[in-house]
Amino acid sequence: MNTWFECTAKYNKMDENGYEKKVSETYLLDAVSFTEAESRIYKELQTMVSGEFTVSKIAKTRISEIIPSENGDRWYKAKVTFITVNEESGKEKRSSQNVLVCSCNIKEAFDQVIEAMQGMMADFEIGGINESSIMDVFPYEVDKIPDNLKPVDIESIAPADDELYEADQDPDLEHEEAEDLEHEETEED
Numbered sequence: 001m002n003t004w005f006e007c008t009a010k011y012n013k014m015d016e017n018g019y020e021k022k023v024s025e026t027y028l029l030d031a032v033s034f035t036e037a038e039s040r041i042y043k044e045l046q047t048m049v050s051g052e053f054t055v056s057k058i059a060k061t062r063i064s065e066i067i068p069s070e071n072g073d074r075w076y077k078a079k080v081t082f083i084t085v086n087e088e089s090g091k092e093k094r095s096s097q098n099v100l101v102c103s104c105n106i107k108e109a110f111d112q113v114i115e116a117m118q119g120m121m122a123d124f125e126i127g128g129i130n131e132s133s134i135m136d137v138f139p140y141e142v143d144k145i146p147d148n149l150k151p152v153d154i155e156s157i158a159p160a161d162d163e164l165y166e167a168d169q170d171p172d173l174e175h176e177e178a179e180d181l182e183h184e185e186t187e188e189d
Contacts, residue, residue: 011053072102
């Protein structure tokens with residue numbers, strides 16, 4: 001399960017009229033710690049923001065799932081409640097999760113959540129959908145190997161098992177170990 005961090009950045013941005021104004025924007029990324037989240041948000045923003053910026057806030061979120069979309073231009077937060085029934089006692093148990101959906105409007109976000117949750121073993125309800133302040137989401141991606149480097153073929157450089165065994169069998173070492181054992185036996189007598 002991913003741990004999602006909300007990061008708020010402040011910087012100067014040009015508006016439609018060509019005037020520079022100070023803005024505060026929120027981004028979401030997954031990371032294993034606050035330190036990694038800070039490092040990653042700085043890397044991401046350096047490619048997006050021209051000029052200086054500051055990261056003013058980093059906080060863990062309770063978002064459990066992201067539903068991306070190529071067509072969406074806004075992020076909506078949906079509260080999804082799963083309903084399970086205890087077979088022995090017959091009592092209902094409800095557990096809620098927050099889901100982030102990229103969509104064009106609330107109706108499409110609702111439809112996307114319904115589609116993503118189809119096939120779940122538990123019944124669910126959508127308690128609400130609101131537009132979030134998140135500008136963009138940066139999921140963790142495994143670093144790509146640069147084109148000028150090739151992966152190492154371990155088998156081509158590692159000695160075979162029997163070569164390792166032969167290397168461990170130093171005849172001088174065996175002779176010294178035998179002498180040590182004989183010495184220990186004579187001392188005990």
